[in-house]
Amino acid sequence: MSRPRETTRHFGCFGATVTVHVGGRSDGGIEAPLAAMLAEGRLLDLHRRLSRFDPASELSLLNADGGDVVHASRLLRRLARAVVQAGERSGGLVDATLVGALERAGYGASRAGLRGLAPAELAAAAGPPRPARAHPARAWERIVVDDEAGTIARPPGLRIDSGGLGKGLAADLLAERLAGHPLFAVDCGGDVRIGGRAEIARRVLVEDPAGAGAPLHELAIVDGAVATSGIGRRSWRDGRGAAAHHLLDPATGRPAWTGVVQATALAPTALEAEILAKAALLAGPARGRELLVHGGVLVLDGGCVDVVVVERPEARAA
Amino acid sequence: MRSQPSRKLRAMSPEPPQPAAAARRARAQRIHALRLRVVALGVAIFLAAWVVISVRLETGHDPALANDLAPVATQAADPDTTSDLSDDATSQQAWPSTTSSSEPAASGPATVTTRQS
Numbered sequence: 001m002s003r004p005r006e007t008t009r010h011f012g013c014f015g016a017t018v019t020v021h022v023g024g025r026s027d028g029g030i031e032a033p034l035a036a037m038l039a040e041g042r043l044l045d046l047h048r049r050l051s052r053f054d055p056a057s058e059l060s061l062l063n064a065d066g067g068d069v070v071h072a073s074r075l076l077r078r079l080a081r082a083v084v085q086a087g088e089r090s091g092g093l094v095d096a097t098l099v100g101a102l103e104r105a106g107y108g109a110s111r112a113g114l115r116g117l118a119p120a121e122l123a124a125a126a127g128p129p130r131p132a133r134a135h136p137a138r139a140w141e142r143i144v145v146d147d148e149a150g151t152i153a154r155p156p157g158l159r160i161d162s163g164g165l166g167k168g169l170a171a172d173l174l175a176e177r178l179a180g181h182p183l184f185a186v187d188c189g190g191d192v193r194i195g196g197r198a199e200i201a202r203r204v205l206v207e208d209p210a211g212a213g214a215p216l217h218e219l220a221i222v223d224g225a226v227a228t229s230g231i232g233r234r235s236w237r238d239g240r241g242a243a244a245h246h247l248l249d250p251a252t253g254r255p256a257w258t259g260v261v262q263a264t265a266l267a268p269t270a271l272e273a274e275i276l277a278k279a280a281l282l283a284g285p286a287r288g289r290e291l292l293v294h295g296g297v298l299v300l301d302g303g304c305v306d307v308v309v310v311e312r313p314e315a316r317a318a
Numbered sequence: 319m320r321s322q323p324s325r326k327l328r329a330m331s332p333e334p335p336q337p338a339a340a341a342r343r344a345r346a347q348r349i350h351a352l353r354l355r356v357v358a359l360g361v362a363i364f365l366a367a368w369v370v371i372s373v374r375l376e377t378g379h380d381p382a383l384a385n386d387l388a389p390v391a392t393q394a395a396d397p398d399t400t401s402d403l404s405d406d407a408t409s410q411q412a413w414p415s416t417t418s419s420s421e422p423a424a425s426g427p428a429t430v431t432t433r434q435s
Contacts, residue, residue, distance in 0.1 A: 003427065014435075021428050164435050167435055188435070191432075207433035227435065228435065233435070
């Protein structure tokens with residue numbers, strides 16, 4: 001079977017650049033250019049509905065609702081379920097209910113288009129490395145999704161952040177739509193989902209945290225996902241001039257300095273890859289390696305690169 | 319004295335052939351035939367175009383969806399391009415959609431880059 005021609009679209013979404021690759025005609029007869037265009041529209045719609053920074057988004061309306069049980073769309077229920085899954089899978093390290101702490105740390109508005117701090121600035125600000133810990137309240141455990149009733153129950157005032165989970169979820173939702181094409185890849189700002197009926201391996205490069213120079217590593221994925229989480233891109237100086245970033249230690253509500261500055265995780269889905277990447281970074285080098293059960297790459301604060309290779313049929317580290 | 323035929327006798331005699339009327343009839347016939355040909359040709363051209371377009375659409379070759387559609391901007395699908403387009407300095411509002419199509423190549427599908435999100 002010859003490789004079909006591939007169409008690529010790049011656009012701004014989720015505060016990052018999103019890229020969609022689609023190759024060939026779907027089994028439903030949809031050509032790649034049309035599928036890529038529809039994918040762009042779908043992703044922009046998902047961003048609009050899940051943005052924490054848009055007071056009119058579905059997510060913001062949920063967060064602002066004073067009731068303990070709120071009727072919610074299927075998309076919002078899926079996000080809420082992802083929040084619970086992230087907490088369970090990471091032992092509470094990936095906690096998407098820390099919106100208040102994020103705002104106090106200086107992440108109250110979108111950082112789209114803003115540069116993060118230089119690696120040297122972050123390294124100078126980092127305290128002694130210490131693994132992050134779950135918040136004792138584990139608020140995410142009190143989120144209950146009822147698909148039959150179409151509701152989300154949670155303590156009033158408990159707010160949810162879509163963040164990286166939203167990107168991973170969006171990549172997976174698009175993958176469901178593009179599964180009938182011979183080739184596709186959805187890159188939601190680093191959370192990448194790859195697949196297609198043709199089952200052709202696609203090269204994936206892991207970017208250096210400094211954002212320059214040669215890639216750190218190369219992967220090959222036929223059907224699966226990869227996500228990268230790090231402290232560099234969304235970092236800033238807070239009101240007191242201290243360096244801060246968006247990956248918080250749930251136990252302290254402060255930016256986590258664990259000795260890992262970037263983690264890349266492979267997984268069957270982009271949502272799971274996103275959860276594992278964040279969890280590996282927050283857990284620190286030793287436990288983080290164990291969390292990369294499908295393989296991945298850790299970059300330590302000294303610049304050391306640790307590649308975790310696990311052979312999997314759906315995704316493999318080259 | 320020369321005699322003149324009466325009005326009555328002249329009216330009852332057969333009409334002589336009128337050359338002008340015959341010419342008008344022949345011209346009308348030519349115009350009619352010409353109109354028929356023009357209409358038939360128009361219908362034939364319309365039907366031919368309709369059949370060609372229908373066959374193309376039915377077989378999944380809609381030209382509006384073809385890959386040779388002029389893109390907004392064309393980028394080579396390689397890792398360098400992906401990295402360049404993720405430049406943090408570019409705001410979301412300033413990013414237009416860009417589209418590219420790549421020919422099948424032996425090197426495999428377009429490379430993607432995973433980076434901090």
